[in-house]
């Protein structure tokens with residue numbers, strides 16, 4: 001291996017990029033090291049990879065959290081079935097008016113996210129999806145509403161949904177069992193992800209960083225799963241305890257580990273759409289900027305009505321709960337501009353080929 005002019009550490013990072021793979025020992029090293037030069041090299045290599053794929057642009061997605069009812073009881077999540085949180089469900093007109101306001105602000109991707117709420121039958125959800133796509137045919141619609149049947153995913157796709165986010169949470173079955181009650185399984189989650197991809201959605205998987213029971217080995221399994229599944233999007237953010245959940249007393253994940261993993265994921269999947277998440281912005285004041293500088297290229301400002309934001313509390317101290325949509329967009333634009341990136345509202349679809357000048 002040619003290492004002339006490079007430190008052995010830099011060569012090790014270059015190899016991740018070249019092979020688009022990482023071995024367990026390299027992952028262990030990257031998560032533990034305090035070698036600032038190596039970490040700088042990791043971030044730089046990842047950022048350059050993202051720049052080659054998408055340029056100096058960060059895609060904005062308007063996020064609408066439309067229901068916090070959930071039939072699941074995930075031990076980490078603040079809107080789990082047994083949580084005492086106050087429940088809400090937006091009416092179709094409210095959701096459409098959020099989209100309308102978002103459209104006026106320039107957003108061309110809407111992400112409709114919610115708990116697994118039985119009220120949203122296929123009929124209701126398909127109605128909502130087609131209403132959004134009819135009014136704003138130039139926008140991409142992303143759904144993030146958990147596990148549903150293959151037929152349901154197909155019906156929603158036929159109604160016009162373009163993308164789907166469903167984090168796998170952990171690719172290690174025993175770890176999955178530690179984070180969820182017995183009625184949920186990794187096998188089911190993986191089956192859903194496969195169905196979504198087969199149907200033709202742009203699909204996102206992902207996991208929390210620093211969730212209870214996570215180890216280098218479970219993270220290694222996550223990275224190998226991501227490599228093999230080859231999703232269009234990957235959502236990762238630090239685990240943040242929510243006081244009313246069984247994990248309310250567990251330590252939070254760190255911004256540092258999240259940022260290192262963002263870079264590694266960028267090197268494994270150069271073209272992936274990779275958000276610097278709200279959770280990352282919550283545990284570190286410069287979290288989103290640091291995420292972008294380490295290879296992320298998406299941010300998802302909140303377009304939910306102010307009155308319900310406090311209630312969609314997956315974890316405590318969630319960032320940006322007090323910024324109006326427009327304010328939120330402007331703050332993010334400014335944050336991105338400060339680090340030399342342009343926040344763009346364009347649909348920002350996954351690109352199979354690197355962009356040419358004309359495509360920008």
Ligand code: 5AD
Nearest residue numbers: 076077167238239240242279314315
């Ligand atoms: N901390 C961080 N992320 C969380 N999520 C749920 N609860 C928490 C928490 N306490 C993440 C999960 C889920 C996504 C919508 O939010 O990964 O898939």
